[in-house]
Amino acid sequence: MAKTxxxxxxxxxxxxxxxxxxxxxxxxxxxxxxPAPGHTLSELIAWKWNENKEMRYARDQEDDNEWERVTREFGVTQEDKK
Known part of the structure; x- marks a missing residue:
């Protein structure tokens, strides 16, 4: 069958x-x-981008806190890292 x-x-x-x-x-x-004000595609994308940015920042803070806890637990100091 030929494509048209x-x-x-x-x-x-x-x-x-x-x-x-x-x-x-x-x-x-x-x-x-x-769409109603605040519901255009560009506004929704900006909202979602900012929401994800805040979640990434919070996750990074948790990771930093966890890393500090682990280094304190094993007794590693800043001088030991150098």
């Missing part, structure tokens, strides 16, 4: 991506269908 293309083998995916991006942009900016 709308424009060509390479332009069809490009047209699909362009159409999807245009539809997304129109959906985000149209006053009727626009």
């Amino acid at each position: 293309y709308l424009l060509s083998r390479t332009l069809d995916p490009i047209l699909g991506i362009f159409t999807g991006l245009l539809a997304f942009h129109l959906n985000e900016t149209n006053p009727r269908s626009a």
Whole structure:
């Protein structure tokens, strides 16, 4: 069975991506269908990024505290490390 293309083998995916991006942009900016303030994609991505950043920072702090506890337990001092 022969494959059929709308424009060509390479332009069809490009047209699909362009159409999807245009539809997304129109959906985000149209006053009727626009998401509520604080629920646009860029705001949600920024929120999630900051949330993950805080979680990474907290995890790093826990790791540092655990490392200090272990070094104290084995009696390793800063002078011993040098």
